Each structure stands twice: as C-alpha cells, then as structure tokens.
Amino acid sequence: MTHLRIGILLALFGGAALLAFGLSWLWDARGSTLPAVPGPAPAVLALIAFALLAVALSLRARLRAQRERRPGARGVDPMLAARAVIFGHASALVSALAAGAYGGSGLFxxxxxWEVANRRDQAVYAGLAVLAGAAVCAAALYLQHVCRLPGDGDDSQGPLSSPA
Structure with a gap:
C-alpha cells in the first residue's frame, strides 16, 4: 500500500471544490433551488477524526510500551495496525472529497x-465540514506516521519494528 500524501489529498479537495462550485453555479443559473448542506455533516466528520486520533494514540502508547519492554506491555497485532491504517487512508480520501464538495458549495x-439567513447558515455548516474534513486528514496522516514500518521512506527504525 502506498503512503497517503498531502498533495493527493489537496488535489482531491481542490478538484471536488471546483466541481461543486461549478455545479452549484449551473444549478442556480437554471433557477433551481440548491440542495441544503446537511447540518450534521461537520459532526460526523469530527467524530471520524476523533476515532482515528484515539486509535493512533492508543497504538502509539502500546508501541512505546512494547519498545521500552515494560512489564505487562501488550504487543500490537500487525493486522490490527494494518486495518487501522487502511481505515485512516480510506477515511482521508473520502473526507478530502466531501470537504471539497462542501467547500465548493459553501463558497458559492x-x-x-450571504444576505439570506438560511443560506448563510448553510455556508457556515459547509465551512465547518471543511474544517472537520481537514481534521480527518490530519488524524489519518498521524495514524499512518504512528504505524510506519522500517524502510517506509527512511532508514531509521519504525515503531512497529521489533526491539533489538
């Protein structure tokens, strides 16, 4: 599996934002009412970011205890770490697309x-969804950093390496 790169996430965000802005403009030009930005969208994305961060911090603590050979330290199952990284990778890609879509429509x-109160609230929800989507991407990148293996881009020992 390849590493998650910030450039890819930014490209997905930018492409989705441009597409959403253009589609919102076309939709409005046809005289149709734009679909509403769901109010719970920022909360759902923030919940995913919190879950990813909790998993990353838990794995980091367990890996540190294993590396320091603390008595009673529980090891980390490599499959568990791989599943966590895959969940983070997928979450970051989807949240970059969703944040871009919310960002483009919110910008429009x-x-x-902006003068219409209901649409101003929709723009605020969209802005909060963009921030929460960025938090998902940051948490996923941190989780990937925590679970890196030796030889994954540097010559130093990664956290999942066995102690010498």
Whole structure:
C-alpha cells in the first residue's frame, strides 16, 4: 500500500471544490433551488477524526510500551495496525472529497446568498465540514506516521519494528 500524501489529498479537495462550485453555479443559473448542506455533516466528520486520533494514540502508547519492554506491555497485532491504517487512508480520501464538495458549495453560497439567513447558515455548516474534513486528514496522516514500518521512506527504525 502506498503512503497517503498531502498533495493527493489537496488535489482531491481542490478538484471536488471546483466541481461543486461549478455545479452549484449551473444549478442556480437554471433557477433551481440548491440542495441544503446537511447540518450534521461537520459532526460526523469530527467524530471520524476523533476515532482515528484515539486509535493512533492508543497504538502509539502500546508501541512505546512494547519498545521500552515494560512489564505487562501488550504487543500490537500487525493486522490490527494494518486495518487501522487502511481505515485512516480510506477515511482521508473520502473526507478530502466531501470537504471539497462542501467547500465548493459553501463558497458559492457565501458569495451569492450571504444576505439570506438560511443560506448563510448553510455556508457556515459547509465551512465547518471543511474544517472537520481537514481534521480527518490530519488524524489519518498521524495514524499512518504512528504505524510506519522500517524502510517506509527512511532508514531509521519504525515503531512497529521489533526491539533489538
């Protein structure tokens, strides 16, 4: 599996934002009412970010205890770490797309309908969803960093390496 790169996440975000902005503009130009940005979207993305961060911190603590050979330290199952990284990778990719879509539509709403209270609220929800999507990406990148293996880009020993 390849490493998750910030450039890929930014490209997905930017492409989705441009597409959402353009589609919002076309939708509005046709005289149709734009779909609403769901209010719970930021909370759901923030919950995913929290879950990823909790897993990363838990794995980090267990790996540190294993590396320091503390008595009673529980080891980390490599399959558990791999599943966590895959979950983080997928979550980051999807959240970059979702945050881009919310960002593009929120930007359109902010530029064209800021005076309308309901649409201003939609733009604020979209902005919060962008921030929560960025938090998911940051937590996924941190989880990937915690679970790196030796030889994954540097010559130093990674956290999942066995102690010498």
């Amino acid at each position: 709403l902010a530029l064209t309908y």
